[in-house]
Amino acid sequence: MHRDDYVAANRAAWDAAAPHHKAHDQFTKLARGxxxxxxxxxxxxxxxxxxxxxVSGRDxxxxxxxxARELLSVKNMGAAHTAGFDISSEFLAQGRELAALAGLDCDLIETDLYKIPARYDAAYDLVFTTIGVHGxxxxxxxxxxxxARLLRPGGRYFAYEQHPIVGMFDEARPxxxxRPVSSYFAHEADEAAEGLDYFGNAEYPAPVKYWFQHTLSDIVTAALASGLALEHLCEYPHNISTEAHDIYENQAAQFPLSFTLVARKLDEDTGP
Ligand SMILES: C[S@@+](CC[C@H](N)C(=O)[O-])C[C@H]1O[C@@H](n2cnc3c(N)ncnc32)[C@H](O)[C@@H]1O
Structure with missing residues (x-):
């Protein structure tokens, strides 16, 4: 399959999940918050x-x-211009509702990340992803x-992500x-038809979606290859993904469940 076909399938899967997330009290709590x-x-x-x-005063x-719940939280920490990019028009509509409730000005842009228009190049001091975007x-x-192209020289990328080791396990395995069920080094797309309602576990006719395993070294190497310099990498024993993964916390033989990474775009004149 071509990359665009994977993205189109995943767009349909996320849009189909959106009303289920909205019906859950997680959204009500966010709206109240x-x-x-x-x-x-x-x-x-x-x-x-x-x-x-x-983040104060930063784009x-x-x-x-x-x-956009995290982006709006960062805006509340004093960020200047904030922009969120996502393929799901349905989730972005929820983000606009939350922004209106908060009275916050935040650009929410519907696009495939791979096709973010050039007018956003070098527009940001900080670009971030969290909780299951790499996959x-x-x-x-x-x-x-x-x-790298969205960052200004000297700007930073911050990831707070599920650790790729978690991809080896299936919490629903009877x-x-x-016990690990797939290779840490799997590179084929993982095709699945379960829904994405990780809050309420609603069952609904969910479109097929595709997930991709990237090892920690795949991620770090890709960051370096794009011209970013690694500044921080930390692994944690706590779960930041679906609550069903909480069963992997507090184990005697603990494996990492999440990580943070910070990488800086090199200044053009100073180099590495
Ligand atoms: C797990 S969610 C992120 C959750 C968010 N960090 C949070 O905690 O609320 C992953 C998001 O990535 C978006 N996404 C997946 N593939 C994408 C692509 N190619 N371009 C843009 N957005 C994409 C999905 O629509 C979804 O909203």
């Missing part, structure tokens, strides 16, 4: 990392922003090329969900 000044949905790890990066973009990317190298 964003109606209060300064609300943030960010957990401690993300909040500390954004504070260390310094910030989120790739795969979904309903939706059929081509991680091309993804980082987009990150019997032993702790």
């Amino acid at each position: 964003f109606a209060q000044p300064g609300f943030s949905c960010l957990d401690r790890t993300a909040s500390e990392r954004f504070a260390a990066l310094g 910030v973009a989120q790739l795969g922003c979904n309903n 939706w990317m059929p081509d991680i190298g091309a993804f980082f090329a987009v990150v 019997g032993d969900p702790h």
